[in-house]
Amino acid sequence: MTQIQWIRWIAKPVLFVLCLAPLAWLVWDGVTNNLGANPVETVRRYTGDWTLRFLLIALTVTPLRRLTGWHVVIRLRRMLGLFAFLYACLHFVSYIWLDQFFMWDAIIEDILDRPYITVGVASFLLLIPLAVTSTNGMVRRLGGRRWQRLHQLVYVIAVLGVIHFLWLVKSDISEPVIYGAILALLLGFRLFWHLRGRSRQPAGASG
Amino acid sequence: MLLIKQAPDIKNSEITDKKFFDRRRQFLQTAATAVATTMVAPGLLVPDTTHAGEKLQNVGKSSYQLDEKLTTYADITSYNNFYEFGTDKRSPAKLAHKMKTRPWTITVEGEIAKPGNYDIDDFIKPHTLEERVYRLRCVEAWSMIIPWVGFPLADVIKRFEPNSRAKYVQFVTLYNPEQMPGQVKGLFGGGLDWPYVEGLRMNEALHPLTIFAVGLYGEVLPNQNGAPIRLVVPWKYGFKSIKSIVKMRFVEEQPPTTWNKAAPREYGFYSNVNPKVDHPRWSQSHERRIGEDNLFSPKRPTPMFNGYADQVASLYAGMDLEKNY
Structure with a gap:
């Protein structure tokens, strides 16, 4: 079995099932009436937590590949990103439907007046073009360079996601600070490599 | 999403049946007594009436009842904002057993004729216990219907004979990081200033x-x-109803309050339930009733002063409630 076959027939299906596990767990808790005293709050928090986690996991792929030289992991990145989008969709739907029950005036007021919601909705909307352009056909159509530029938006999305969390907690900020520290580390690698790459190039070279 | 539906044939009341609690408690008591009597000389056994869940004697019914369905005992005791035991609403139920509620002393001081330290049982003894079914509205936009047992604060205040300079009453919660793990300074700060303090204007008290x-x-x-004794002010957001009180102080100036110190723009001194004045980070116009609303039911509108407007609106006549939030 070649490495490519191994990725396609084993790694990807296993990862797919693993990525679905948090959702399966939530559905199970729902079916068995185990979502606690405030089920809507539980679903909203849970899907939000997993959106942030999947964003961070997806952002780990590139540093992992550069640090370990294990290049095949790049083939798993799209799936991780799309799962971040899936959990973001569930989180968004849980807010619009379960939390606000389609009270559109209240939703619009929230988005306009409440910075943590503004930031959360913005980061969700920014995820949509990335999900839409995640196919091979789209990569070809956009061209690798432009596609990559577009997908660097995920840095902004993750930063907005952490700010969204930070601004919504009432007093104990330790959880969002932990997410922020991990994100800073992941983006720090990229910044470091970017700056080092630049300093190695002769001035004025295009590149 | 449709899969996450509560099984319609299982009612909350069936899961959290009070009888189950009672039976289990009875079993534990019988077992404990059996163990105790075999191990300790009988003469040393003192009846202990101070543990959570013990039946209270001589509780009168009051006229303060509601037509709404009571929130289950399980929900009231497992979904708590009591940051002294952590910020997760499930953690107080897990950690609060560390708090020792006997012996317990309440200090009463300030602008009164009879300051002093009182043992909790002596403090409670002069009062007649009655049941009061009240709405509880949390500032986080959820609510419960709770059958409290207690006595009017006014009766307590009269006992201590406040003088004319007593314009406000301040309350203080126990400070004891060993018993209250949430009071241990966090890694990143940003927590609350301990001990928890609250206050009421004299006519509110x-x-x-x-x-x-x-x-x-x-x-x-x-x-x-909030054992052994807590405040309940049903027309104000829940955080005003301070728990596990060790001190009452009668003062002339408006006392500081914990959440107001932490975020003055979000939590005012009055904090009356008011659907028209939003918390900066969420709307207060609607609420979710714990235990009754399922995953797919819409929120219900919040009434002014949590439904107690007839009784309390006059306390705030002429005040701008947008400014005095």
């Missing part, structure tokens, strides 16, 4: 709706709900 609660569902208050 004297209002007949304002009570000290020592029980729930006819039994001794569980620790996670």
Whole structure:
């Protein structure tokens, strides 16, 4: 079995099932009436937590590949990103439907007046073009360079996601600070490599 | 998403049946007594009436009842904001057993004729316990219907004979990081300033709706709900109803309050339930009723002063409630 076959027939299906596990767990808790005293709050928090986690996991792929030289992991990145989008969709739907029950005036007021919601909705909307352009056909159509530029938006999305969390907690900020520290580390690698790459190039070279 | 539906044939009341609690408690008591009597000389056995869940004696019914369905005992005792035991609403139920509610002393001081330190049982003894079914509205936009057992704060205040300089009453919660793990300084700070302090204007404190609660569902208050004694002010957001009180101070100036110190723009001194004045980070116009609303039911509108406007609106006549939030 070649490495490519191994990725396609084993790694990807296993990862797919693993990525679905948090959702399966939530559905199970729902079916068995185990979502606690405030089920809507539980679903909203849970899907939000997993959106942030999947964003961070997806952002780990590139540093992992550069640090370990294990290049095949790049083939798993799209799936991780799309799962971040899936959990973001569930989180968004849980807010619009379960939390606000389609009270559109209240939703619009929230988005306009409440910075943590503004930031959360913005980061969700920014995820949509990335999900839409995640196919091979789209990569070809956009061209690798432009596609990559577009997908660097995920840095902004993750930063907005952490700010969204930070601004919504009432007093104990330790959880969002932990997410922020991990994100800073992941983006720090990229910044470091970017700056080092630049300093190695002769001035004025295009590149 | 449709899969996450509560099974329609399982009612909350069936899961959290009070009888189950009672039976289990009875079993534990019988077992404990059996163990105790075999191990300790019988003469040393002192009846202990101070543990959570013990039946309270001589509780009178009051006229303060509601037509709404009571929130289950399980929900009231497992979904708590009591940051002294962590910020997760499930953690007070897990950690509050660390708090020792006997012996317990309440200090009463300030602008009164009879300051002093009082043992909790002596403090409660002169009062007649009654059941009061009240709405509880949390500032986080959820609500419960709770059968408290307690007595009017006004009766307590009269005992200590406040003088004319007593314009406000301040309350202080126990400070004891060993028993209250949430009071241990966090890694990143950003927590609350301990001990927790709250306060009421004198006419709010004297209002007949304002009570000290020592029980729930006819039994001794569980620790996670603020044992051994807590304030209940039903027309204000829940955080005003300070728990596990060790001190009452009668003062002339408006006293500082914990959440106001932490975020003055978000939590005012009055904090009356008001659907028209939003918290900066969420709307207060609607609320979710714990235990009754399922995953797919819309929120219900929040009434002015949490439904107690007839009784309390006059306390705030002429005040701008947008400014005095």
